[in-house]
Amino acid sequence: MVAQQGAVVIVGAGQAGGWVALTVRSLQPDRPIILIGDEDHPPYERPPLSKDVLAGKASPESTYLKPLSHYAEAGIDLRLKSRVTAITPDAKTVTLASGETLPYEQLVLATGMQPRSLPLPGADHPRVRTLRCMEDLAPIRKFLSPGHKIVCIGAGFIGLEIAAVAARSGCAVTVLETAPVALGRVVAPEVSAAIVQRHKKQGVDFRFGVAVQAIEDNAGAALVKLADGETLAADLVIVGIGGQTNCHLAREAGIACDNGIMVDAEGRTSAPAVYAAGDVCRQYSLALGRTIRLESWQNAQNQAVAVGKHIAGAPEPYADLPWFWTDQYDDNFQIVGAPERWDRVIWRGSPDDDKFTAIYLLDGRIVAGNTLNNARDIRPLREMILARAEVDIGLLQDTQTSLIKIQKLQAAQ
Numbered sequence: 001m002v003a004q005q006g007a008v009v010i011v012g013a014g015q016a017g018g019w020v021a022l023t024v025r026s027l028q029p030d031r032p033i034i035l036i037g038d039e040d041h042p043p044y045e046r047p048p049l050s051k052d053v054l055a056g057k058a059s060p061e062s063t064y065l066k067p068l069s070h071y072a073e074a075g076i077d078l079r080l081k082s083r084v085t086a087i088t089p090d091a092k093t094v095t096l097a098s099g100e101t102l103p104y105e106q107l108v109l110a111t112g113m114q115p116r117s118l119p120l121p122g123a124d125h126p127r128v129r130t131l132r133c134m135e136d137l138a139p140i141r142k143f144l145s146p147g148h149k150i151v152c153i154g155a156g157f158i159g160l161e162i163a164a165v166a167a168r169s170g171c172a173v174t175v176l177e178t179a180p181v182a183l184g185r186v187v188a189p190e191v192s193a194a195i196v197q198r199h200k201k202q203g204v205d206f207r208f209g210v211a212v213q214a215i216e217d218n219a220g221a222a223l224v225k226l227a228d229g230e231t232l233a234a235d236l237v238i239v240g241i242g243g244q245t246n247c248h249l250a251r252e253a254g255i256a257c258d259n260g261i262m263v264d265a266e267g268r269t270s271a272p273a274v275y276a277a278g279d280v281c282r283q284y285s286l287a288l289g290r291t292i293r294l295e296s297w298q299n300a301q302n303q304a305v306a307v308g309k310h311i312a313g314a315p316e317p318y319a320d321l322p323w324f325w326t327d328q329y330d331d332n333f334q335i336v337g338a339p340e341r342w343d344r345v346i347w348r349g350s351p352d353d354d355k356f357t358a359i360y361l362l363d364g365r366i367v368a369g370n371t372l373n374n375a376r377d378i379r380p381l382r383e384m385i386l387a388r389a390e391v392d393i394g395l396l397q398d399t400q401t402s403l404i405k406i407q408k409l410q411a412a413q
Ligand SMILES: Cc1cc2nc3c(=O)[nH]c(=O)nc-3n(C[C@H](O)[C@H](O)[C@H](O)COP(=O)(O)OP(=O)(O)OC[C@H]3O[C@@H](n4cnc5c(N)ncnc54)[C@H](O)[C@@H]3O)c2cc1C
Pocket: 011, 012, 013, 014, 015, 016, 017, 036, 037, 038, 039, 045, 046, 047, 048, 049, 050, 082, 083, 084, 085, 110, 111, 112, 113, 131, 132, 133, 158, 246, 249, 277, 278, 279, 280, 294, 295, 296, 297, 298, 300, 323, 324, 325, 326, 327
């Protein structure tokens, strides 16, 4: 007789938590699975929140991984509006805010992140908003119509995506950024300049190298005060300055954390039978040969699927190369690879074009690539990055030869 296996308990019913549950269920039809989330929605994908859902072109429900009814049908005990307040790896239990204690055989922490708030006076003004979850949408959408002034603090992806939707909605948009460039952590300055240029064509105003000092009230609206003395009136202030990982459950349980819950290539934390997946974890990447924490749709799905397979006894190495996309206006911009350094960027097309590919090299080898409206270049770039390919520079610059062809030539060498 086969002994009944204990429960897989998953904390965090977001994209990663949802995929762990769905994967375990697909491999272990009878395994007890409890998926606990503190939001009001079944697991959903967040990217459309700052794009089509914000713009009113897609419904909130279209972001769900599966309809709510699927979980009961699949025998997954989905507990929404439930918060886990503690985990106890020694006793193999989790404690809920309701006081209930649940035993687990394997535990997955998929608690994601929360937006960083401005450490400034007035940051709690009601017109100052962040965007992470469904409930954040309504107070933002209220101001997305002609005549409203929107100030976005932070020129990262979320700030730029909201700026694009706001500009398209007829708002007057200003983006403030402390750094001298947008997207400074992830793309080369010349690529970032090309993206900023596309926003400027849509009427978005940018201020780089500025420091916000305070937010003041302006008859119910907001007044953004800059360190140089300038003030900007805003009907809405969007703060997009990155996030903080929800690591506290792990840290309080003595699990190793370092800007994320530390996990090995299989998703195992430092505590026995405790895994982590998604934005919350820093993982040893087989593709990069170092640890990395990723905030991306691809990672939240595929890494979680890998954890689910491992738990269900069908392990497969997770060796994806990081990949990220963003949609702004009618543009699709993609990034493949996550290099710490590069020493040269080769352009196929020019920064002013509506379509280009930028290839990042280090010591003559391809380490990353960006495409603007040119997604078909992503696959050959991925192959060449993984192959640590040394490719003839003249060939890379020759736009008459497709990257697919270059990759095939390189693979045949
Ligand atoms: C607005 C926005 C736009 C994005 N756009 C893109 C994009 O264009 N491309 C891309 O690649 N990526 C994008 N991302 C990133 C991508 O959405 C994230 O990487 C992904 O959502 C991470 O999934 P996750 O499951 O790790 O975390 P989350 O989706 O954040 O899920 C974590 C869940 O755990 C819950 N939780 C936390 N603590 C507890 C607790 N103690 N008890 C119970 N529940 C708890 C949280 O409330 C949340 O529901 C975007 C993200 C955002 C916010």
